[in-house]
Amino acid sequence: MKTRAAVATGPGKPLEIMEVNLEGPRAGEVLVEIKATGLCHTDEFTRSGDDPEGLFPAILGHEGAGVVVEVGEGVTSLEVGDHVIPLYTAECRECEYCLNPKTNLCQKVRATQGKGVMPDGTSRFSLPDGTMIHHYMGCSTFANHTVLPEISLAKVRKDAPFDKICYIGCGVTTGVGAVINTAKVEPGSNCVVFGLGGIGLNVIQGLRMVGADMIVGVDLNNDKKAFAEQFGMTHFVNPSEVDGDLVAHLVELTGGGADYSFECIGNVNVMRQALECAHKGWGESIIIGVAGAGQEISTRPFQLVTGRSWRGSAFGGARGRTDVPKIVDWYMQGKIDIDPMITHKLSLDEINKGFELMHEGKSIRAVVEF
Numbered sequence: 001m002k003t004r005a006a007v008a009t010g011p012g013k014p015l016e017i018m019e020v021n022l023e024g025p026r027a028g029e030v031l032v033e034i035k036a037t038g039l040c041h042t043d044e045f046t047r048s049g050d051d052p053e054g055l056f057p058a059i060l061g062h063e064g065a066g067v068v069v070e071v072g073e074g075v076t077s078l079e080v081g082d083h084v085i086p087l088y089t090a091e092c093r094e095c096e097y098c099l100n101p102k103t104n105l106c107q108k109v110r111a112t113q114g115k116g117v118m119p120d121g122t123s124r125f126s127l128p129d130g131t132m133i134h135h136y137m138g139c140s141t142f143a144n145h146t147v148l149p150e151i152s153l154a155k156v157r158k159d160a161p162f163d164k165i166c167y168i169g170c171g172v173t174t175g176v177g178a179v180i181n182t183a184k185v186e187p188g189s190n191c192v193v194f195g196l197g198g199i200g201l202n203v204i205q206g207l208r209m210v211g212a213d214m215i216v217g218v219d220l221n222n223d224k225k226a227f228a229e230q231f232g233m234t235h236f237v238n239p240s241e242v243d244g245d246l247v248a249h250l251v252e253l254t255g256g257g258a259d260y261s262f263e264c265i266g267n268v269n270v271m272r273q274a275l276e277c278a279h280k281g282w283g284e285s286i287i288i289g290v291a292g293a294g295q296e297i298s299t300r301p302f303q304l305v306t307g308r309s310w311r312g313s314a315f316g317g318a319r320g321r322t323d324v325p326k327i328v329d330w331y332m333q334g335k336i337d338i339d340p341m342i343t344h345k346l347s348l349d350e351i352n353k354g355f356e357l358m359h360e361g362k363s364i365r366a367v368v369e370f
């Protein structure tokens with residue numbers, strides 16, 4: 001079939017909107033009509049050429065929601081008409097990783113996913129001239145139709161609006177999940193969140209949900225303050241307005257250091273600050289931000305010797321097929337907020353505008369509706 005998609009033709013280039021060829025689902029695969037997709041900073045990271053795993057041409061996008069149109073041979077858990085959220089972290093429920101309660105990083109399709117192909121080693125997408133187009137993060141939601149492995153789809157309730165729940169495909173689950181699943185933050189904790197964008201705001205609402213006491217937000221953009229307060233931030237710090245050392249300021253503000261800190265930017269210098277503002281003896285710092293090729297983190301080992309822990313979180317530690325439908329329920333029950341974070345709605349033709357808004361710091365989430 002033919003479908004419309006935004007194609008990343010090369011690093012740093014604007015996405016090109018065009019009709020592409022899409023083959024139907026093979027065994028164990030599912031064809032999905034994407035109804036809405038968010039633009040995450042990770043899409044921009046790959047588009048820009050910073051992603052060491054980045055491949056071109058590719059159809060980016062990993063924060064979608066849609067409807068099952070066709071199922072391949074042997075698919076048993078989904079049927080035509082089901083509403084689904086694509087998962088960049090699959091959940092096969094049988095690999096060594098899925099069977100280990102310490103991780104959510106199912107590896108069943110991860111190797112082929114990283115090479116931009118389906119588990120059988122081939123792509124379903126091609127350009128009009130027949131050139132292969134890579135899949136992205138196993139999702140490729142910047143296309144009106146896409147094909148995914150059955151284990152990379154969470155089935156969700158049919159009354160949930162696509163233009164909101166697409167955000168659960170990455171940002172919401174990543175932020176809220178990092179608090180609940182990865183850090184397991186206790187009520188009464190003092191926390192610091194670096195970066196108040198699409199991920200950081202969801203960390204903040206996760207912290208409010210679990211009853212954190214002090215929720216300090218750190219961002220260079222003062223426009224993020226009012227937003228973050230709406231989701232539970234209790235104190236705001238703009239590093240460019242702090243006299244002296246930011247870490248010392250945060251340690252003093254939190255009465256000795258953060259019980260938990262979260263880096264939601266992808267800046268290795270800030271990752272160090274996030275670790276070093278954690279409380280001596282027990283503070284934990286969670287890296288969520290994704291840093292570009294060649295970037296490395298550093299600190300004095302003494303920071304760890306004296307009881308701080310450095311950890312990371314992918315997709316909020318969530319097991320997608322199990323946890324994503326529950327997060328959709330939380331949204332529908334009013335336990336979490338999504339609507340005010342969707343600051344812009346765009347058509348597929350306007351998708352590059354979404355990346356401009358992200359760079360200008362004007363959007364939290366721009367969502368493309370098909």
Ligand code: NAD
Nearest residue numbers: 041042195196197198199219220264265266289290314315
């Ligand atoms: P975003 O662009 O919406 O937000 C980033 C925020 O950081 C902005 O508000 C910006 O003003 C602020 N910022 C930038 N530099 C800063 C600095 N030096 N100090 C303080 N604030 C600063 O991005 P996002 O969509 O929220 O994504 C954030 C990061 O999380 C990205 O690196 C993204 O790739 C990553 N991410 C990781 C996962 C995961 O599973 N680990 C999931 C989604 C996104």
Ligand code: AHE
Nearest residue numbers: 040042051052053110170290291314315
């Ligand atoms: N390809 C990059 C790493 C990108 C990365 O860390 N991705 C996160 C999700 S970001 C979603 O917005 C993730 O889940 N990582 C785990 C995984 O298996 O990819 C690189 O540096 O090579």
Ligand code: ZN
Nearest residue numbers: 040042170171
């Ligand atoms: Zn993302």
Ligand code: ZN
Nearest residue numbers: 092095098106
């Ligand atoms: Zn698995």
